[in-house]
Amino acid sequence: MIVLSNPTIIANEINVIHSLFEEGLQLFHVRKPDYSIKEMISFIAQINPEFRQQLVLHSHHELIENFKINRIHFTEEKRKKYNLEKYKNRDIHLSTSTHSITDFNALAPEFEYAFLSPVYPSISKENYFPETDLLEAIKNRTNTATKLIALGGINAENIEKTLTAGFDNIALLGTIWNTENTIKNFKSCQEIVLSYLQ
Structure with a gap:
């Protein structure tokens, strides 16, 4: 299971x-789109070094060397502009974001997993709704080299339905940060995912 950071500062x-x-969180995506490199350095430096191998950087990818992080994420926009050659034959795990099954199917095999979103109306972004039924669309999945991760509106009530539809795993954002029951919500979701994937 994956959790994304809140894009802005949270107490x-x-x-x-x-x-x-x-x-037991597996991967934590550091997604702070407005952070300067200085702010990002300060943020990562506060995270216990024992968890650095489980961090995924969305921006300021050059910091992977400083912090010995080996995971980077590309937005859809960056993926289309970026040359992935520099990451070949290096021990770096790549992930990316997609918003249609067509884009997901067209991904290079270098991507270990990709988000497909929004699956449901977003919890964290106002007025951000699915334009197509992604639970239906993934029946047309042809890319099996890349794991398919559901993002957008995921909560304890819809995880089972999402995994049953064919997603390999889920990612949480609003369910974690738009609540006072962060850890409780995480554990509820984790329990469902673990029981389904076992």
């Missing part, structure tokens, strides 16, 4: 991130 955020890892 007690670093402590929450540590708690999520301690509860």
Whole structure:
């Protein structure tokens, strides 16, 4: 299971991130689109080094060397402009974002997994709704080299339906950060995912 950071500052955020890892979080996407490189350095530096291998950087990819991070994420826009050759034959895990099954199917095999979103109306972004029924659309999946991760409006009530439809795993954002029950929500979702994927 994957959790994305809130795009803006959240009170007690670093402590929450540590708690999520301690509860068994697999991967944490550091998505802070407006952070300067200085702000990003300060943010990552506060995260316990033992969890660095589970961090995925969405921006300021050059910091992977400084912090010994080996995972980077490309937005759809960056993926289309970027030459992935520089990451070939290096121990770096690549992921990306997609918004249609057609784009997902066309991904290069270098991508370990990709988000497909929004599956449901977003919890964190107002007025951000699916334009197509992605649960139906993934019946046309042909790319099996890249894991397909559901993002957008995912919560404990719809995880099972999402995985049954054919997604390989889920990613959480609003369910984690738009609540006072962050850890409780995480554990509820984790329990469902683990029982389904076992």
